[in-house]
Amino acid sequence: MGRVILAVTGSIAAYKAVEVLREFQRRGWEVRVVMTRAATHFVAPLTFQTLSEKRVIVDQFRDVFALEHIELCREADALLVAPATADFIAKMAAGLADDFPSSLYLACKKPVFVAPAMNEGMLMHPATRRNLEILREHGVRIIEPEEGPLACEEEGLGRLAEPARVVFQVLSSLGSRLRGRKVLVTAGPTREFIDEVRFISNPSTGKQGLAIAHQAALMGAEVHLLLSSASPFRSMVSYETFTSGEELRERLKGKDYDLLFMTAAVGDFRPAKTKGGKLRRQGRLTLDLEATPDILAEICSSKRPGQFVVAFAAETEDFLQRAKKKLGKKGADAIFVNPVGRGVGFGQDENRGWLIFRDGSIHEIPPSSKEEVARRIIELVIEKEEI
Ligand SMILES: Cc1cc2nc3c(=O)[nH]c(=O)nc-3n(C[C@H](O)[C@H](O)[C@H](O)COP(=O)(O)O)c2cc1C
Incomplete structure (x- = not known):
């Protein structure tokens, strides 16, 4: 897949670099670790050496055979400093090269990412703010730290971004197949309220839509996600939430996109009237339902040339026949x-189905993880449209 150099510096969050390494490996990436002397007080080089199956370089005069500070970057796709201390960020900004990781950075011509981790005071200090600004000016991509409990028993900004997010940001910045393209994704179920505490919905969780959003981002797209407030998941790409079909329709208005994936499971009916308060228990209750607006048909009738819309259909039978009919109609x-039913499709980790294009071509996607299904769908669309 690819190769990354992971530079670990002397932050209390250095143990999380182990998870960063693992996350890269899970995605098939090769990781080469280098460390500052301070970092070795937090995690032993042997840990990284064992997991990466590669020699870890700390001391530029003892661990290095030749001009490795220049050679290592030549063979890598990117350099990631995680966690990055205030001290190391200052060094990078000033152009100091008095240890192996800083010499490596200065010689590196590949994309560089920095994931700061420090106490809020250190992060907000004008010196650190200025140094981060200088790094941005130098083209370094900063993976913003998060808010939360810090090691110093304070709450605040400065926690290393979650390892999965760190890796996701590196990989999505390096992705190229959808670079410069705007991808819009809708995901999850709608809720249509009967009264203030009850609603009509469906078992969708938004997992397949999230996978599409993530895979598109990994291919370098600028992704925006409209995610159901009922979805149990949160996303690593920019998103806003909706609850009812009408809200989703409003959020879609005026959104620009090149590629739209309408993955959300939009209900076909809603109560004609929503009762204020709570309906009281009674012997029998008849609900008066009306059809919801056909958002997909509306979107398709107003799209401009060059925009591409992928619809989604969850069916219990006659899959191809019903999908073809929906494609033509909308x-x-x-x-x-994809097939749905009890324990099938909705909320599962795996999915399968068929992607059908307007020209009638049908592509079967065999059972696989929802991430893999998402990747296949996007690749087929790219191939078809030469996007
Ligand atoms: C227990 C402990 C935890 C530390 N955690 C951090 C930290 O999270 N972020 C940071 O910028 N510095 C932290 N420091 C200070 C750095 O270790 C110190 O500035 C060191 O010189 C950094 O060296 P390096 O940048 O070469 O790795 C910590 C120090 C100690 C003793």
């Missing part, structure tokens, strides 16, 4: 149909 460019 005016989408392609449709992905």
Whole structure:
């Protein structure tokens, strides 16, 4: 897949670099670790050496065979400093090169990422703010730290971003197949309220839509996600939430995109009237339902040339026949149909189905993880449209 150099510096969050390494490996990436002397007080080089199966360089005069500070970056796709101390960030900004990781950085011509981790006081100090600004000016990409409990028993800004997020940001910045393209994704179920505490919905969780958003981001797209407030997941890409079909329709208005994946499970009916307060228990209750607006058809009728819409259909039977009918009726460019039912499709980790294009071509996607299904769907669309 790719190769990254992971520079670990002397922060209390250095143990999380182990998880960063693991996350890269899970995605098939090779990791080469280098460390500052201070970092070795927090995690032993042997830990990284064992996990990466590669020699870890700390001392530029003892651990190095030749001009490795220049050679290592030549063979890598990126350099990531995680966690990055205030001290190391200052060194990078000033152009100091008095140890192996800082010499490596200065010689590196590949994309560089920095994930700061420090106490809020250190992070907000004008010197650190200025140094981070200088790094940005030098083209370094900063993976913003998060808010939360810090090691110094304070709450605040400065926690190393979650390892999965660190890796996601590196990989999505390096992705190229959808670079410069705007991808919009809708995900999760709608809720149509009967009264103030009850609603009509479906078992969708938004997992497949999230996977599409993440895979598109990993291919370098600028992704925006419209995610159901009922989804149990949160996303690593920019998102806003919706609850009802009407809210989703409002959020979609005026959104610009090149590629739209309408993965959300939008209900077909809603109560004609929502009762204020709470309906009282009674012997029998008849609900008066009306059809919800056909958001997909609306979107397809107003799309401009060059925009591509992929519809999604969850069916219990006659998959291909029903999907083809929906594709023709709504005016989408392609449709992905997958079987659903009790314990099938909704909320599961795996999915399968068929992607059908307007020209009638059908591509079967065998059972695999939802991330893999998402990757296949996007790749097929890219190939078809030469996007
Ligand atoms: C227990 C402990 C925890 C530390 N945690 C951090 C930290 O999270 N972030 C930081 O910027 N510095 C932290 N420091 C200070 C750095 O270790 C110190 O500035 C060191 O010189 C950094 O060296 P390096 O940048 O070469 O790795 C910590 C120090 C100690 C003793």
